[in-house]
Amino acid sequence: MVLDLVPLRPSSGRARMPDPVLIGAAGALVLIGLGAVSIATTGRIDPTAGHVVRQGVALVLGLVLGGVLATTDHRRSALLAPVLYVVALVLLALVLIVGPPINGARAWLQAGPVQFQPSELAKVALIMMLASLTQERREPTLTAGGIGAVVVVGALPMGLILLQPDFGTFLVFVALICVLLLVAGARLRHLLVLAIVGLVAIGLAWQLDLVEDHQVERLAVFLDAGASDPQGAGYNTAQAQIAVGSGGLFGRGLQAGQQNALGYVPENHTDFVFTVVAEETGFAGAAVLLGLYALVLWRGLRIAAAAPDMLGTLLAAGGVAVIAIQVFISIGMTIGLVPVIGLPLPLVSYGGSNLVTSLAMIGLMVSVHRAAR
Numbered sequence: 001m002v003l004d005l006v007p008l009r010p011s012s013g014r015a016r017m018p019d020p021v022l023i024g025a026a027g028a029l030v031l032i033g034l035g036a037v038s039i040a041t042t043g044r045i046d047p048t049a050g051h052v053v054r055q056g057v058a059l060v061l062g063l064v065l066g067g068v069l070a071t072t073d074h075r076r077s078a079l080l081a082p083v084l085y086v087v088a089l090v091l092l093a094l095v096l097i098v099g100p101p102i103n104g105a106r107a108w109l110q111a112g113p114v115q116f117q118p119s120e121l122a123k124v125a126l127i128m129m130l131a132s133l134t135q136e137r138r139e140p141t142l143t144a145g146g147i148g149a150v151v152v153v154g155a156l157p158m159g160l161i162l163l164q165p166d167f168g169t170f171l172v173f174v175a176l177i178c179v180l181l182l183v184a185g186a187r188l189r190h191l192l193v194l195a196i197v198g199l200v201a202i203g204l205a206w207q208l209d210l211v212e213d214h215q216v217e218r219l220a221v222f223l224d225a226g227a228s229d230p231q232g233a234g235y236n237t238a239q240a241q242i243a244v245g246s247g248g249l250f251g252r253g254l255q256a257g258q259q260n261a262l263g264y265v266p267e268n269h270t271d272f273v274f275t276v277v278a279e280e281t282g283f284a285g286a287a288v289l290l291g292l293y294a295l296v297l298w299r300g301l302r303i304a305a306a307a308p309d310m311l312g313t314l315l316a317a318g319g320v321a322v323i324a325i326q327v328f329i330s331i332g333m334t335i336g337l338v339p340v341i342g343l344p345l346p347l348v349s350y351g352g353s354n355l356v357t358s359l360a361m362i363g364l365m366v367s368v369h370r371a372a373r
Helices: 020-041 050-069 074-098 118-136 144-162 169-183 188-207 213-223 235-246 274-306 311-333 353-370
Strands: 109-111 114-116
Touching: 020 050, 020 274, 020 353, 050 311, 050 353, 074 118, 074 144, 074 311, 074 353, 109 144, 114 353, 118 144, 118 169, 118 311, 118 353, 144 169, 144 188, 169 188, 169 311, 213 311, 235 311, 274 353, 311 353
Parallel strands: none
Antiparallel strands: 109 114
């Protein structure tokens, strides 16, 4: 097994109990998220607290789905991978046809007041599909044909997502594929070839204008700080950094953050929700948030290492990869480490689709943990 980590101590007889550290850390992040969404929206942009209510509804749905996955053997859940994958592809194609344009992208399907983001379903579907496909093609390491199959299966939803365009989610899928190939034992030369193909594909996307103008401007601002326009493409990052810095060590206090309360930080309940935590609770609160994510990722890696089969290892590792890259990009773009590309903070940001998907991935990890002996 590629993951050389200290395994969880197996139990004998019946299925193991759910991992209390993983569930506790994930639950704490969800509660922090509800508080941050409430602070960011109630009163200023949503006097009726409707955002919090909708997030609560999504939480219930996510807990139900995550609970079902957690209590179902992961090998049985994986049998649904082809169906989920096809459904995800159909919805991703449909969103390009009938999805309403929001913030310059067609990424949502809407039915009355309900919005749904098919790319979130595609994350879980792709994890399950690639895990099933990869573990079947190990002989004992992943062959070139197996790598090709993984790339083709991953390229279909990635292409549709790039057409929306949603470059942030596209990068999440890239990270997912790379992690699963590494865990499955792909040879270095194959990975190098794949990296070259990926760079060529990004260059073609750039030449074909699949990257939006505002994304190009944000990248230019990130690469050349001296050319930063704090009132233009660099506005989001500038205001986010001010909010994070103004929190100091222990923060301004709950509902006392001026940058967020006055609306200077855009999308502070979704992509920039970290600014709410940092401004209101300071470095201490941000450290607690990061510590909780570290617990989730640590337990996910331990579960992957102790999985009873390669399928379980790949499912858990896939969930860890998706959560980790989203955390890195979401917080990184807030403090200027990466360009602003727009990704929610898992379990914390407002957005029902992302919350349900994140809880589903936690459920898959718990299922793999319970199957270990």
